[in-house]
Amino acid sequence: MTGPPPLRDPGHALTAAAGLDTGTGERDLSRPPGEEVLRAIVEASGEGVVLCGIDGVVVMLNAAAAEMAPEIVVGRPLCQGSAASLFEGEHPDGESRESDHGRRRIRVRREVFGLSHRAWYLRDVTTDAARTDALLAERRRADFLIEAGRRLSASLNMRRCARTAIELATPFLADAAMVVLPPSGRRHAGWLRLTSTDRSLQEGNVAVADTAQVPGLAEALAGFPPVPSRWLDPGQVPGWLLPDRFGVAGHLLVTPLPGNGVPAGALVLARHEDGPPFDEDAETLVRIFAARAGAAISAAALYQEQSATNAILSSDLLPPPLPALAGAELAGSLRAARQAGLIGGDFYDVYLPEPGESGESGDPLVVLGDVCGKGARAAVLAGHIRHCLRTLLLLEERPEHLVALLNRSLRGSPTPNSYATLVLGALSAAPGGHVQVNLAVAGHPAPLILRLDGTVQECVAHGPMLGAFAEADLAPAGVDLAPGEVCLFYSDGITEAFGGPTGREMYGAQRLKAALAGCAGMPVAALVERLEQISTDWLGGDVQDDRALLAVQARPSR
Secondary structure (H helix, E strand, C coil), X not given: CCCCCCCCCCCHHHHHHCCCCCCCCCCCCCCCCCHHHHHHHHXXXXXXXXXXXXXXXXXXXXXXXXXXXXXXXXXXXXXXCHHHHHCCCCCCCCCEEEEEECCEEEEEEEEEECCCEEEEEEEECHHHHHHHHHHHHHHHHHHHHHHHHXXXXXXXXXXXXXXXXXXXXXXXXXXXXXXXXXXXXXXXXXXXXXXXXXXXXXXXXXXXXXXXXXXXXXXXXXXXXXXXXXXXXXXHXXXXXXXXXXXXXXXXXXXXCCCCCCCCCEEEXXXXXXXXXXXXXXXXXXXXXXXXXXXXXXXXXXXXXXXXXXXXXHHCCCCCCCCCECCEEEEEEEECCCCCCCCCCEEXXXXXXXXXXXXXXXXXXXXXXXXXXXXXXXXXXXXHHHHHHHHHCCCCCCHHHHHHHHHHHHHCCXXXXXXXXXXXXXXXXXXXXXXXXXXXXXXXXXXXXXXXXXCEEXXXXXXXXXXXXXXXXXXXXXXXXXXXXXXXXXXXXXXXXXXXXXXXXECHHHHHHHHHHCCCCXXXXXXXXXXXXXXHHHHCCCCCCCEEEEEEEECCCC
16 A cells, blocks of 8 residues: 655745746746736735736736725726826836825836836825825914914004905915904994905905994904804805905805904905815914914004004103294204103203283293103103293293292102202393393203304303202303304203213313304304204214203394
């Protein structure tokens, strides 16, 4: 009895089928692999594989390819059916390209095998593409918000901020954008509008009652949370909301612009009918953008309100226009150490007394002073002194008595450091075109007198600083100005300015006297301008203290 036939090598059948075994155990590399091996290799691939003949007919495909493109059938041409778009067009061998097929994103690569076969490799990159698209979209949103923050913070003008907001919103967020500003009063609200096709700014006003015609707008202006876009019917929008050339709005979104405690307005966005709706991501982005736009508009509105208030308050602290006087000409210059505020502790003023019961008016009074400190606080004290003088002139005209009353007022002031120096001069006409100047000096540099021959004299009047002592013991003086002669009032910011060639040298009274002497014969306005220029040049741009000049010239003879 013979035994069972000997067992063959388990891999022998596969080897023989593949044409690699000649029966002697040697490999025959000249024979091509069989179909079973090819199918096993194709199925083992991590990609979808479609094998075609030279005529383009499908010879073989694996299960991965059949899942991605069920329309591909063995025995049929590859470029037929709904999957043909994956394989059409110029496609260099070995290079990949991506194509959408149904809900999939498929990466396709073609390889050539010999003269008779081509293989197409398919990989489903839908998930990878979705991640990449999401990353790119998030990057675009981040770049948009960064650019929005940069541009919105570049201005403190409310209208300019609103315009920037709609310029940013179109076309990134919508096809049309409108910012409705908070109502000014109770009647109208201003708006600015821009579309992606027409970049010309459109502006107008809408009655507050008409804002209720736009779904969600009245609520947004009141600061209520935004209503989701899907709840807003774009068919209800009134004709004034969108320009005629925009067409029919298909999607609408209304978002409040949060401000500093109060709403800064509302942002209205619209998209065309064929455009994408406002999904949750878009609405989130719009809310973030609206918060930044609202903060910018609110800051600009607050700044404008404060600027208007400051302008009103400071207008009474600025030096007044100098009036024309009979027999005398005036010129003045005031430079604050803090030029941004234009106001400081130096001041000058001219008072023209009202006519009395007899019809005659008193002498004009000129004053130049310097209060303790700089900036707004000093300017307030200076304004207080100017108003006190105006009130006191109703009761008293003599300069030395006015100074004593001012001293009592400053001594009783609750404001700390209410100290000041000043010069008062009462001007009266004298025979021969002369002008008599009766001076009272309180702790201030004495005025300088420029005579016709170019000599400079210093007035002998003197007295203590105001607000420092209970009694103001003054030594008044009178000065007679011939036609063309000048009495110069100045503050210590002129003489105590450090600068010059070394930047550390004080200007001093002697240099001022020499500069004044060089102005002999000049009109009074040119004289003040010249002295101001010399002082500025000495400082070399380093403004250290307030500087004031006031010149009184007896009108020159014609």
